[in-house]
Amino acid sequence: MLFLAEMEVRLPPDMPAEHADELKAREREYSQAAQRDGRWPHLWRVAGRYANVSVLDVGSIDELHELLSGLPLFPYLDIRVTPLARHPNAIDRGESDV
Numbered sequence: 001m002l003f004l005a006e007m008e009v010r011l012p013p014d015m016p017a018e019h020a021d022e023l024k025a026r027e028r029e030y031s032q033a034a035q036r037d038g039r040w041p042h043l044w045r046v047a048g049r050y051a052n053v054s055v056l057d058v059g060s061i062d063e064l065h066e067l068l069s070g071l072p073l074f075p076y077l078d079i080r081v082t083p084l085a086r087h088p089n090a091i092d093r094g095e096s097d098v
């Protein structure tokens, strides 16, 4: 199942820089593991914003919630999720499900 996830990062301005850096390092490790195992096929920075647009490929809504809520930055993310269905006019480019 594919989902579009739009995430806005809202770190409190008074968060100590070392804590923010530690969270960001853990976030990178976590999301790169999910990218490697195929659950996070797309991760794009939104130009000009501390935000990303992602495509997530998971087996269930519960797995989606588990993946998102496990993000170290989760308490500081505004996340909007949209389920994706195959477009009838999409050309099959031989990619798995994207």
Ligand SMILES: O=C(O)CC1=CCC(=O)O1
Pocket (backbone or CB within 6 Å): 007, 009, 027, 028, 031, 032, 050, 051, 052, 073
């Ligand atoms: O967009 C960000 O910086 C937050 C984030 C989500 C996954 C990731 O690696 O970073």
